[in-house]
Amino acid sequence: MSDIADRVKKIVVEHLSVEEDKVVESASFIDDLGADSLDTVELVMAFEEEFGIEIPDDAAETIQTFGDAVKFISEAQ
Amino acid sequence: MFDLTGKTALITGASGGIGGAIATALHGAGATVGLSGTRTGPLEALAAELGDRVHVLPCNLSDAEAVNALPKQAVEAMGSVDILVNNAGITRDNLFMRMSEEEWASVLEVNLTSTFRLCKGVLRGMMKARWGRIVNISSVVGATGNPGQGNYAAAKAGMIGMSKSLAYEVASRGITVNAVAPGFIETAMTDKLNDEQKAAILNQIPSGRMGSPEEIAAAVLYLSSAEAGYVTGATLHVNGGMAML
Numbered sequence: 001m002s003d004i005a006d007r008v009k010k011i012v013v014e015h016l017s018v019e020e021d022k023v024v025e026s027a028s029f030i031d032d033l034g035a036d037s038l039d040t041v042e043l044v045m046a047f048e049e050e051f052g053i054e055i056p057d058d059a060a061e062t063i064q065t066f067g068d069a070v071k072f073i074s075e076a077q
Numbered sequence: 078m079f080d081l082t083g084k085t086a087l088i089t090g091a092s093g094g095i096g097g098a099i100a101t102a103l104h105g106a107g108a109t110v111g112l113s114g115t116r117t118g119p120l121e122a123l124a125a126e127l128g129d130r131v132h133v134l135p136c137n138l139s140d141a142e143a144v145n146a147l148p149k150q151a152v153e154a155m156g157s158v159d160i161l162v163n164n165a166g167i168t169r170d171n172l173f174m175r176m177s178e179e180e181w182a183s184v185l186e187v188n189l190t191s192t193f194r195l196c197k198g199v200l201r202g203m204m205k206a207r208w209g210r211i212v213n214i215s216s217v218v219g220a221t222g223n224p225g226q227g228n229y230a231a232a233k234a235g236m237i238g239m240s241k242s243l244a245y246e247v248a249s250r251g252i253t254v255n256a257v258a259p260g261f262i263e264t265a266m267t268d269k270l271n272d273e274q275k276a277a278i279l280n281q282i283p284s285g286r287m288g289s290p291e292e293i294a295a296a297v298l299y300l301s302s303a304e305a306g307y308v309t310g311a312t313l314h315v316n317g318g319m320a321m322l
Contacts, residue, residue, distance in 0.1 A: 045201060
């Protein structure tokens with residue numbers, strides 16, 4: 001697994017208090033990992049800080065799963 | 078009680094009577110304060126009076142870019158914004174049938190839209206800190222209406238609905254959002270009224286007097302405190318009984 005995926009996973013595990021093995025590529029933050037809509041906003045904030053990138057609101061809305069987040073951040077870097 | 082030592086507060090309209098009293102009260106409780114307003118002179122004067130733990134952050138609230146930049150400037154100056162007091166406001170009174178689009182829009186822009194922008198700008202830091210206090214200064218006329226103030230009353234009522242909606246969204250993060258609705262308060266604005274106008278107003282106030290800016294500041298201090306952590310989405314009416322809501 002890439003370095004980016006590891007770092008994203010760490011943030012998700014810490015923020016949503018979920019088991020690491022549940023954070024798979026297709027895992028939806030809201031449907032599978034128990035996030036509410038405000039959690040997803042906070043996750044995006046945390047990604048922005050961890051990776052030093054800006055994630056605009058319209059792009060943030062497309063980040064629904066762990067895989068989406070890793071893909072977006074990999075492309076943004 | 079109500080110790081704000083170590084907290085940082087951004088207050089808009091701090092050059093006015095009520096804003097100055099709010100800044101003084103929060104500062105007196107130990108907070109570091111960021112004084113914002115359009116007129117630099119009065120802000121500098123207040124800063125000199127308060128001494129340390131004070132930053133002057135001039136901002137024209139009708140300028141969207143300046144408003145969006147203000148929370149960042151406040152964080153640069155103070156390290157954070159733990160408490161936001163949206164106190165700044167303007168009036169452009171006119172009879173409804175004569176009110177221009179410009180009079181309507183400018184009052185909504187400064188009183189309501191700038192409040193939205195500033196709330197948005199400080200939320201990220203408050204969410205991370207899992208602590209925050211937002212106090213929006215509304216007005217009794219937001220609840221009762223007032224002839225000649227269709228624009229102002231709409232903006233002030235809008236602040237209450239906005240505060241409640243935001244309060245729902247962020248309550249789980251330790252952030253409270255409340256409104257304070259002053260009645261008639263002794264300020265430069267009410268000084269301009271003649272004796273006849275004042276007598277007519279006092280007739281409607283059960284306590285028989287106008288309020289002081291310090292009495293508004295005390296309400297803001299309470300809502301800014303750790304002790305008020307379970308109070309959110311509320312509107313605290315400070316009006317001498319003029320409207321019991």
